[in-house]
Amino acid sequence: MSKPDKKSRDAEKVARRRRSLAQAAITVIARKGLPGVTLADVAREADCGYGLVLFHFETKDRLLLAALDALVEEYRAAWHARSDAHDDAVARLEALIDLDLGSAVTDLRHIAVWTAFWAETSRNADYRARFSELNRAYLARLEPLVGTLAEQEPPAADCRLIAGGLSAILDGLWIESQIGHGLGEADWARARAICRAYLGAFFPKSFGAETNR
Amino acid sequence: MSKPDKKSRDAEKVARRRRSLAQAAITVIARKGLPGVTLADVAREADCGYGLVLFHFETKDRLLLAALDALVEEYRAAWHARSDAHDDAVARLEALIDLDLGSAVTDLRHIAVWTAFWAETSRNADYRARFSELNRAYLARLEPLVGTLAEQEPPAADCRLIAGGLSAILDGLWIESQIGHGLGEADWARARAICRAYLGAFFPKSFGAETNR
DNA sequence: CCGTAGACTGACTGATCAGTCAATGACGAT
DNA sequence: ATCGTCATTGACTGATCAGTCAGTCTACGG
Structure with a gap:
């Protein structure tokens, strides 16, 4: 033994x-x-x-790949934890937005690392595989949530497009947070407002102006 | 002489x-x-x-900075040319979307370079200055266009947020095009559809489903 | 036709860094 | 006590690369 x-x-x-x-x-x-x-x-x-x-x-390459894997795993865990903490689709979406644009994952340390890997993506098939898998999994989580909202109030566009748009907005806001260098809490609040406006445009009943907190 | x-x-x-x-x-x-x-x-x-x-x-650094300046200038020129070619706000917005997500600027060569510079942004104040100026100028072009649409049909959210969201979507879709590596014309069409759905959600009369081409 | 200014060249230097390797230490098994 | 295994160490090597410099080539002005 x-x-x-x-x-x-x-x-x-x-x-x-x-x-x-x-x-x-x-x-x-x-x-x-x-x-x-x-x-x-x-x-x-x-x-x-x-x-x-x-x-x-x-090799150095393998170390960096392991670092990326750790980063992805960390993110995925945070994301599952946040979204499992709620039952209804609206709260889950809010939680995902808060995760990406709140103060938790959001410290520059992390975002800078993501963009560093993004930049190498076009040259490194391993990175590309990690990112496309992550993106796939992310959309697979997002689409059903959007679909649930769509049952209550049919939106003007396809659910897949709406989910894809939200994912793109989140990525884009991350990048812009880099060029703003740092960003105060006010900027993050603006970023979250952009996301809420986005969802509010498709689902005014669930994400209308009164849903602010 | x-x-x-x-x-x-x-x-x-x-x-x-x-x-x-x-x-x-x-x-x-x-x-x-x-x-x-x-x-x-x-x-x-x-x-x-x-x-x-x-x-x-x-130095090498100065060369790279000059390369970034050239890239920015190229982009800005393309963007002015495209948007000046039209009179009404809807056509101008469509033109901007086509520029970013059409086949012109869109070749991977350019996008890979943009992301390469993005990744260094947090460490290089010169890059940061270029990007934040570009972003400022971009929003300054976008906001009046959105404002024009808002006169005809008041949207559910602030024009600045709507413009900021569009800019974020475009950035985000660029990044995602990198992780997809290459992307066929079908993917670019999806990207454009996401943008049109976004604008259509706020301005259904101007960017409704029938506006497809 | 000479002189000179400045674009242009590439061999050389010094620094940096990934990867190697021979030696050390820690610790459980016998 | 002795051995074996394996994590751990850091000096060393070879390659790469930014930046230097001594010199060449070109073209114009006098």
């Missing part, structure tokens, strides 16, 4: 180390951008020796 | 060379991304010696 015990303890230790390195990579990416990441930076951030980084991830 | 003549001819020659180098830089950025650009690459692309690049732009 002690053999599997040790094995599993070791495996967990390794997994923890890998996670800590991926997190360190994310932090460094946020500070220096994808091109600026140095294995030495990551090692320093993770508080370990240089060689260890390449011991766990054989 | 021959002195100013020569001087101006020389100045033009220099300007042409600088432009050609900036264009070469854009091409290389599209292929290899901002981090991947090498002065040697740019020199090869512009068909000149290595040293010339640094003779005209003292």
Whole structure:
């Protein structure tokens, strides 16, 4: 019984180390951008020796991919948690908007990292695969919510287009938050207002002006 | 009279060379991304010696900034041309959407370059200044157009929010076109449909379903 | 026809960095 | 106590690249 015990303890230790390195990579990416990441930076951030980084991830590319995977997983978890906390479609949509444009995921650290990976997407098939899977999953969550609203008040456009538009708005607002550098809470409030106006235009009863909080 | 003549001819020659180098830089950025650009690459692309690049732009950073300026100027020109070609607000908005999501600016070469610069925005104040000025100018064009429509049929939301939302949608659809890698004409048609649905939701008379072409 | 200004060239230098590797330490098993 | 395994370390190597510089070429002015 002690053999599997040790094995599993070791495996967990390794997994923890890998996670800590991926997190360190994310932090460094946020500070220096994808091109600026140095294995030495990551090692320093993770508080370990240089060689260890390449011991766990054989190349820099694999480390960065692991960082992206961690980022995606983090986001997906936050998103499930937020949306599962509510029952009705309106509240779920509000929760998703708050997640993307509230103060939680929203710190610049994260957004800068997303855009860093976006920029490499056209050259890196692995990144592309991660993003298109994430996008697919996101739309698969969004479309039924929009569909539920559509049952109560038929909108002027196809549900898929409405969901696709919301997803695009959220991405676009993220980018614009980068060029605004920082953004105060007022700007985030404006961003959320844009989303609510969008949904309110299609579903005035559910997302009308009185739904402000 | 021959002195100013020569001087101006020389100045033009220099300007042409600088432009050609900036264009070469854009091409290389599209292929290899901002981090991947090498002065040697740019020199090869512009068909000149290595040293010339640094003779005209003292550092790599300045060359990249010039490339961004060229890109912005190109975009702004296309955008003025397109929108000045029409008189009524609806046609102008359609023209802007076609510009961003049609096949002209839309080749991946350009979009990949924009996202490459976006990714560095949080670290580079010069890029940030360019983008926020461009965004400001873009909204300044968009808001009056939306305002004109609003005179005929008052929308459910503030014109500024509607214009901001359209701008965000366009940015977001650009990003998503990157992760789709390439996108066929069908995807661009969907992107345009999303924009038209957006405007149609606020201005059903002007952008209703029958406005398809 | 010479002189010179400035566009243009590419070999060279120094710095940086990914990846290698030989050595060390920690720890459980025997 | 001894061994084996494996995480861990950091000095070293080779490659790459921005930026320098000493020089060439071109064309115009005198």
